[in-house]
Amino acid sequence: MTTTPARATYLISGATLPNGARADLLVQDARITAVGTNLDEGLGITTIDADGLVALPGLVDLHTHLREPGFEQSETVLTGSRAAAAGGFTSVFAMANTMPVSDTAGVVEQVQALGDAAGYATVRPIGAVTVGLAGERLSEIGAMAHSRAQVRVFSDDGKCVHDSLLMRRSLEYVRTFDGVVAQHAQDPRLTENAQMNEGALSSELGLKGWPAVAEESIIARDVLLAEHVGARLHVCHVSTAGSVEVIRWAKSRGITVTAEATPHHLLLTEDLIRSYDARYKVNPPLRRDEDVQALREGLADGTIDIIATDHAPHPKESKEAEWDAASFGMVGLESALSVAQTALIDTGLLSWADLARVLSQTPAEIGRLADHSHDFEVGAPANVTLVDPANSSTFDLGRLAGKSTNSPYLGRTLSGRVEYTFHHGYPTVRAAQVAPSDEIAAQAEAWKASN
Numbered sequence: 001m002t003t004t005p006a007r008a009t010y011l012i013s014g015a016t017l018p019n020g021a022r023a024d025l026l027v028q029d030a031r032i033t034a035v036g037t038n039l040d041e042g043l044g045i046t047t048i049d050a051d052g053l054v055a056l057p058g059l060v061d062l063h064t065h066l067r068e069p070g071f072e073q074s075e076t077v078l079t080g081s082r083a084a085a086a087g088g089f090t091s092v093f094a095m096a097n098t099m100p101v102s103d104t105a106g107v108v109e110q111v112q113a114l115g116d117a118a119g120y121a122t123v124r125p126i127g128a129v130t131v132g133l134a135g136e137r138l139s140e141i142g143a144m145a146h147s148r149a150q151v152r153v154f155s156d157d158g159k160c161v162h163d164s165l166l167m168r169r170s171l172e173y174v175r176t177f178d179g180v181v182a183q184h185a186q187d188p189r190l191t192e193n194a195q196m197n198e199g200a201l202s203s204e205l206g207l208k209g210w211p212a213v214a215e216e217s218i219i220a221r222d223v224l225l226a227e228h229v230g231a232r233l234h235v236c237h238v239s240t241a242g243s244v245e246v247i248r249w250a251k252s253r254g255i256t257v258t259a260e261a262t263p264h265h266l267l268l269t270e271d272l273i274r275s276y277d278a279r280y281k282v283n284p285p286l287r288r289d290e291d292v293q294a295l296r297e298g299l300a301d302g303t304i305d306i307i308a309t310d311h312a313p314h315p316k317e318s319k320e321a322e323w324d325a326a327s328f329g330m331v332g333l334e335s336a337l338s339v340a341q342t343a344l345i346d347t348g349l350l351s352w353a354d355l356a357r358v359l360s361q362t363p364a365e366i367g368r369l370a371d372h373s374h375d376f377e378v379g380a381p382a383n384v385t386l387v388d389p390a391n392s393s394t395f396d397l398g399r400l401a402g403k404s405t406n407s408p409y410l411g412r413t414l415s416g417r418v419e420y421t422f423h424h425g426y427p428t429v430r431a432a433q434v435a436p437s438d439e440i441a442a443q444a445e446a447w448k449a450s451n
């Protein structure tokens with residue numbers, strides 16, 4: 001017989017809300033039961049002193065690679081969702097480039113079940129657009145949408161849905177159930193063997209260039225297809241100033257397109273590649289300072305809707321290889337909020353309310369996430385992140401909670417630190433320490449039993 005652990009009551013006392021107001025939040029039976037000032041510290045209540053901490057709605061990542069099934073040496077659903085909790089995330093959308101690929105109802109249901117059992121975060125699987133990500137035939141989109149996993153986001157991420165007819169058909173399909181196609185915009189012919197951003201630096205370093213137009217031309221085609229079909233399109237990891245312009249134009253025409261920028265494209269530039277350190281190797285590549293500025297402005301004016309991590313764990317061997325042979329990708333869940341604060345809050349471009357919107361509310365809306373509340377409504381599942389914005393520190397290995405360590409921020413000073421993450425009313429992170437997995441799994445059981 002399993003015993004159901006007691007669901008504790010927490011009083012988050014004196015937190016600063018995204019709008020700047022100070023409030024107490026009462027968390028009872030996994031839900032927010034009161035928001036106010038001077039809430040009572042009754043018997044059996046655990047009080048968390050949130051003086052000086054900003055309370056954000058639990059962060060939502062629309063673009064995470066959890067690697068399971070198939071690449072468990074890099075990450076598992078358990079370790080990846082633990083990394084999510086460490087970074088203040090309470091929900092993650094798991095990309096489909098697993099082995100087998102998440103292109104059937106069976107695989108997406110498996111990923112969702114692994115997430116539910118781990119309990120660190122709500123895991124929502126993304127379905128592949130084409131069978132095996134091969135770009136040749138549409139996958140079982142309808143079966144995944146109507147499975148227990150109720151998939152709403154479809155993506156061949158890692159690969160571009162390059163065939164225009166398949167892209168059109170996938171948009172037509174997802175429209176029938178209010179889904180969205182999330183495109184990895186990369187013309188494959190223009191980027192064969194590409195290693196870094198194309199420009200003066202790629203010539204100087206003798207590395208094959210990756211032209212901005214390879215991204216921009218696909219986005220331009222896709223927004224026109226989305227307009228033609230009347231379906232929702234989402235653009236993954238936008239990386240160039242030109243892409244921001246195309247999306248701005250599409251939105252001005254009323255096209256239903258949304259777009260994401262990654263933390264690394266908002267902070268880092270291509271000159272880091274002079275070190276030939278493969279931690280900086282990523283798809284799409286790090287670009288120029290002008291591109292970083294354009295992405296920041298795009299976020300500030302709403303052209304770019306959200307920040308998504310593109311957390312891409314890779315084993316040490318594949319990152320210690322020489323530049324050309326190393327794999328593309330960086331881990332990003334644990335650092336995302338600190339990078340966002342450093343690049344956007346400290347520079348005065350965004351407010352905490354804006355950050356709550358781009359890291360929680362809007363990604364939840366794009367993914368049609370049910371398990372979410374963005375303004376601490378009474379009765380909603382208590383998904384809350386408490387961040388200490390005054391903590392400026394060196395990002396080190398101790399901050400990583402996933403299986404892989406391919407972070408470009410190790411050794412860098414970043415602002416802000418996640419102190420607490422509450423998922424379904426239970427602290428998965430407390431005093432900046434991630435809670436042990438058996439304890440979280442037991443809490444997840446209790447949540448399941450009561451819902």
Ligand SMILES: NC(=O)N[C@@H](CC(=O)O)C(=O)O
Pocket residue numbers: 065097157158159184281282283284310312313328329330
């Ligand atoms: N971003 C990356 O560099 N790599 C991602 C794939 C992707 O997001 O395109 C991966 O799966 O490793």
Ligand SMILES: [Zn+2]
Pocket residue numbers: 157158159184236237283284
């Ligand atoms: Zn991608």
Ligand SMILES: [Zn+2]
Pocket residue numbers: 063065095157158310312
């Ligand atoms: Zn990705």
